[in-house]
Amino acid sequence: MDVNTPIFAIAMAAELAGMHPQTLRQYDRLGLVSPDRTAGKSRRYSMRDVEQLREVGRLTAEGLNLEGIRRILTLEDQVAQLAARVRELESALADEMLQRPGRRVFAAKESGYVISLPAGTRAQRSNELVVWRPVLFD
Incomplete structure (x- = not known):
């Protein structure tokens, strides 16, 4: 099991994040945190989702509005994707240099x-x- 495995029902995720379940529903509607859904359409949160909910709570407490938080989360995701791509390209370059006499x-x-x-x-x-x-x- 990893941090992306959706295992928590909304009540447990809300408790872990220190929020009310209705807040989690609102964040889902706004696209701040998008949990997976079961066949019966109930939400299932991963540990990564819970961490993101905590981050939203922290940023809200610092005075940021929800649109600003959404933008920050989007940019952080893009940075993480780009950093992973850079690591991938650096690895490919290193492999290529080692293989070429x-x-x-x-x-x-x-x-x-x-x-x-x-x-x-x-x-x-x-x-x-x-x-x-x-x-x-x-």
């Missing part, structure tokens, strides 16, 4: 052309920019 460095000429240089080789002219990224091993 004879790593290469690339230089850009004034004209904009990119040339490949063998590792350990310097660009011939001083007006060329060498772009490289050191390999980090964990």
